[in-house]
Amino acid sequence: MRTISTLLIAMVAFGVSLYAEGGLLSVEWTKSTPQQQKIQRAYPDVLKKGIAEVTLPVYLPKSHIFNKKMSIVSDPNYYAITLFFKGATLLISGDRTYQQKVKSGATQMKAMMKRTAMKFIHAEGMMTTDFNRNGVNYSLMMECDFPDKDKRCKESSFLQNIYNDLIIVGGKR
Amino acid sequence: MRFLLLIVAFLLLSSCTQTKKTEKESSLSLGTKHLFYTPAGKLYPNKSGKGRVGDNYIYAPNIRFPIESAPAYINSQVYGVGGMYGERGSLCDQRNYQYPWHDNYCESRSWGMPLCPSGKGHQGVDIRTATCEKKKYYAVAVENGTITYIGKYSVSLRGITGRTYRYLHLDSRTLQVKRGQKIKRGQRIGLVSDNMGNTKTSIHLHFDVKQTIVANGYSQRVFIPIYTSLVDAYKRLLRGNP
Numbered sequence: 083m084r085t086i087s088t089l090l091i092a093m094v095a096f097g098v099s100l101y102a103e104g105g106l107l108s109v110e111w112t113k114s115t116p117q118q119q120k121i122q123r124a125y126p127d128v129l130k131k132g133i134a135e136v137t138l139p140v141y142l143p144k145s146h147i148f149n150k151k152m153s154i155v156s157d158p159n160y161y162a163i164t165l166f167f168k169g170a171t172l173l174i175s176g177d178r179t180y181q182q183k184v185k186s187g188a189t190q191m192k193a194m195m196k197r198t199a200m201k202f203i204h205a206e207g208m209m210t211t212d213f214n215r216n217g218v219n220y221s222l223m224m225e226c227d228f229p230d231k232d233k234r235c236k237e238s239s240f241l242q243n244i245y246n247d248l249i250i251v252g253g254k255r
Numbered sequence: 256m257r258f259l260l261l262i263v264a265f266l267l268l269s270s271c272t273q274t275k276k277t278e279k280e281s282s283l284s285l286g287t288k289h290l291f292y293t294p295a296g297k298l299y300p301n302k303s304g305k306g307r308v309g310d311n312y313i314y315a316p317n318i319r320f321p322i323e324s325a326p327a328y329i330n331s332q333v334y335g336v337g338g339m340y341g342e343r344g345s346l347c348d349q350r351n352y353q354y355p356w357h358d359n360y361c362e363s364r365s366w367g368m369p370l371c372p373s374g375k376g377h378q379g380v381d382i383r384t385a386t387c388e389k390k391k392y393y394a395v396a397v398e399n400g401t402i403t404y405i406g407k408y409s410v411s412l413r414g415i416t417g418r419t420y421r422y423l424h425l426d427s428r429t430l431q432v433k434r435g436q437k438i439k440r441g442q443r444i445g446l447v448s449d450n451m452g453n454t455k456t457s458i459h460l461h462f463d464v465k466q467t468i469v470a471n472g473y474s475q476r477v478f479i480p481i482y483t484s485l486v487d488a489y490k491r492l493l494r495g496n497p
Contacts, residue, residue: 100312100314100468102316104416104417107467107469107474153434153435155401155402155403155404155413155434155435157401159417160413160417162403162404162411162413164404164434171404171406171407173403173404173406173411175403175404175419177417177467177476179417179467180417180466180467180468180469180474181416181417181418181466181467181468182314182466182467182468182469183468183469183470184468184469184470184471191470192470192471194369194370195369195370195468195470195471195473195475195477196369196470196471197471197473197475198367198369201367203366203367204365204366205364205366205378206378206409206423206461207408207451207452207454208409212475212476212477214473214474214475217474218474219467219474219475219476221465221476223404225406225407225408225409226407226452227407227452227453228452228453228454229451229452229453229454230452230453230454231453
């Protein structure tokens with residue numbers, strides 16, 4: 083009897099693998115980085131206004147904070163900052179929403195969603211990376227006008243430098 | 256006790272039936288409109304990689320089909336006729352413009368993809384328009400949202416659900432949207448083309464969807480399997496209620 087009941091529960095648990103309900107991730111705020119504390123100048127208006135309502139840490143490469151040509155699209159739970167380079171664009175985005183949760187019994191899905199080391203990926207002619215920081219999710223995406231010739235979209239070094247240069251420039255706690 | 260045994264027998268039987276169903280082609284016919292499609296995860300040809308066979312979960316429910324009008328054809332660009340690893344011939348070969356649809360999410364690629372069985376693969380699906388003509392068919396918004404990014408050959412839409420939908424290879428000169436613009440489900444984004452900067456590609460829409468999944472107390476933003484959601488969306492398009 084007990085075996086049959088266990089079997090039934092296991093079958094139900096494996097049958098459906100995800101919860102469809104989404105929600106908001108908790109932001110794990112950390113102390114300001116040393117780089118952030120050193121910045122004395124006021125941020126440009128485009129940046130101040132663009133991220134005013136965002137409720138997650140906003141990361142931007144330190145070397146581009148005063149780039150007035152950036153474009154920002156945001157809402158309280160998300161931001162997308164585009165930086166423009168000659169022959170390329172860089173998208174930096176952060177997001178604290180989630181759309182689905184894996185159920186405890188869905189072992190196959192859980193294995194696939196295992197935390198792995200951050201990678202720089204060359205896909206569809208672009209160089210990209212995704213990472214989790216402060217409990218929320220961020221992406222960098224580099225797109226080039228000449229994807230098969232431009233090293234910024236073929237090799238990871240350019241994006242790696244952008245990643246290493248990221249600092250928190252805002253976000254409402 | 257007998258009742259429980261009956262339930263177990265029923266569940267086992269229904270799971271076997273389900274497996275059989277996933278192995279064959281499915282179809283939908285509505286007057287002159289038709290759809291034939293192979294199951295999610297069954298990549299074609301077999302050598303093109305290993306998909307998520309048996310995963311029929313609709314990850315992005317109720318999205319609109321990303322091409323404005325039917326017919327459209329989901330199949331491989333790389334392994335199709337005229338593709339890099341496909342049969343020799345023209346990219347416009349009629350065999351690329353016919354049913355059945357074939358899932359190409361997780362098709363062999365060199366880049367990492369957590370949800371692909373091999374850990375690597377294609378991030379989305381490739382969709383051909385009704386005919387092999389560029390700048391003729393519109394890609395449209397799959398849900399209400401905001402255009403968050405426009406690059407040389409890609410456009411990103413963040414839907415109100417928090418999912419990010421990426422449209423690749425649209426003609427950049429005739430885009431109907433601007434960065435930051437709020438758009439409605441079904442609204443035109445741009446014309447499907449072969450734009451990939453200076454790199455050659457076939458006339459198609461690469462469509463992929465990113466969302467955050469929480470597992471093991473940790474969250475990751477990943478490209479989700481989108482084929483089943485598109486089959487569902489296309490059926491609604493054919494029925495006239497996209």
